[in-house]
Amino acid sequence: RIAAARAARDVPCRTRDGVRIEAFANCGSVEDARAAVEAGAEGCGLLRTEFLFLERDTQPTVSEQTAAYQAIADTLSPRPLIIRLLDIGGDKPAPYLPIAAEENPALGLRGIRVGLAHPEVLEAQLRAILTVDSAGPLHIMAPMIASLDELRQVRAVLDRLTAELPVTSAVSLGVMVETPAAAITADLLAAEADFLSIGTNDLTQYALAMDRGNPAVAAGVDGLHPAVLRLIAEACRGAARHQTPVGVCGGLASDSLAVPLLIGLGVTELSAAPARVTAIKALVSGLDAAACRAHAAAALNCATAAEVRALARKFAA
Numbered sequence: 001r002i003a004a005a006r007a008a009r010d011v012p013c014r015t016r017d018g019v020r021i022e023a024f025a026n027c028g029s030v031e032d033a034r035a036a037v038e039a040g041a042e043g044c045g046l047l048r049t050e051f052l053f054l055e056r057d058t059q060p061t062v063s064e065q066t067a068a069y070q071a072i073a074d075t076l077s078p079r080p081l082i083i084r085l086l087d088i089g090g091d092k093p094a095p096y097l098p099i100a101a102e103e104n105p106a107l108g109l110r111g112i113r114v115g116l117a118h119p120e121v122l123e124a125q126l127r128a129i130l131t132v133d134s135a136g137p138l139h140i141m142a143p144m145i146a147s148l149d150e151l152r153q154v155r156a157v158l159d160r161l162t163a164e165l166p167v168t169s170a171v172s173l174g175v176m177v178e179t180p181a182a183a184i185t186a187d188l189l190a191a192e193a194d195f196l197s198i199g200t201n202d203l204t205q206y207a208l209a210m211d212r213g214n215p216a217v218a219a220g221v222d223g224l225h226p227a228v229l230r231l232i233a234e235a236c237r238g239a240a241r242h243q244t245p246v247g248v249c250g251g252l253a254s255d256s257l258a259v260p261l262l263i264g265l266g267v268t269e270l271s272a273a274p275a276r277v278t279a280i281k282a283l284v285s286g287l288d289a290a291a292c293r294a295h296a297a298a299a300l301n302c303a304t305a306a307e308v309r310a311l312a313r314k315f316a317a
C-alpha cells in the first residue's frame with residue numbers, strides 16, 4: 001500500500017482535462033526540501049536564500065553558499081530547483097552590508113536592488129549557484145524587479161560568469177513579478193526572461209499600499225482583491241505573448257480558493273508551502289482548466305475581494 005501511495009504521489013500533476021500544472025514547494029532549508037519531497041512536490045519553485053545571509057557578521061563565502069545550495073539540490077534530485085537571489089533589505093538587515101537605516105524600507109534598497117548596489121554580493125551568489133552540480137534543472141530568479149534594466153544587468157553578470165566558469169548545463173534566469181510595475185510591463189520582461197514567477201505577497205502589499213506585516217491593515221491585505229487579480233491577469237497576458245511560462249510562488253498558490261483562478265488565468269506552476277502541496281495536487285487533479293478559465297473571466301468582473309471569494313467558494317462547491 002505504501003508503494004501504491006508513493007506511485008500516486010509521483011504522478012505528474014495535471015488538471016482533469018490534461019493541462020500540466022507543476023506542483024512545487026517553497027523552501028528555506030534542507031529540512032523544507034526533505035518535507036517537500038515527502039509531500040510529493042515536483043520541485044522547488046522558490047528557494048529563499050536569506051537563511052544563509054542573516055544573523056551573521058560576515059557574508060557567506062562562495063564555497064559556503066555552494067555547499068548549502070548543493071545540499072538542497074541533492075535532496076530534491078532530480079527535481080527542478082529555482083533559487084531566488086538574495087532578498088534582504090532595510091527590514092531584514094545584514095550587518096556586513098552597509099545599508100543605511102531607511103524610513104521606508106519596503107520602498108528602499110531591497111531585493112535585487114541590493115545585489116545591483118553591491119555587485120560583489122550578487123556575483124558571489126551567482127558564482128556559487130553556477131558551481132552547483134545538480135541532477136535536475138537549476139533556475140535562478142530575481143526578486144523585486146521593477147524595470148527591464150534590472151533584468152538586463154543581472155543577465156549581463158550571469159552571462160559573463162557562465163562564460164568564465166566551467167558550467168555544464170545552462171542555468172535559466174526568471175524574474176519575480178511582485179511589483180505592480182513588473183505586472184504591468186510583464187510583456188517587456190517576458191520577452192527577455194526565461195520564466196515569470198508571481199510573488200503575490202509583495203504584489204498585494206504594493207498594489208494595495210498596505211504593509212503585509214501590519215496587523216492594523218491585515219484584514220484588507222487580500223491577494224484576491226480585484227486590483228491584484230487584474231495585475232495577475234495582466235502578467236499572464238504579457239507572458240503568453242512570448243510563450244514565457246508563469247508560476248506563482250506567493251501565498252495565493254497555497255490558497256485553495258485562489259488556485260482555480262490562477263489556473264484559469266494561465267498559471268502553469270504553483271509553488272506552495274510544503275505542508276500544502278499534497279492538498280494542492282489533489283485539488284488541481286479535480287479541476288477542469290476550461291471551467292477555470294470561465295471562472296477567472298467572471299472573477300475579473302467582481303467589484304470586491306469579498307465578491308471574488310464568494311464566487312470562488314461557489315465554484316469550489
Ligand code: PEP
Pocket residue numbers: 046048087178198199200201202203249250251
Ligand atoms: C512574495 O512576495 O509573494 C514572495 C513569494 O516572496 P516573499 O514572501 O519571500 O517576499
Ligand code: MG
Pocket residue numbers: 143178199201202
Ligand atoms: Mg516577495
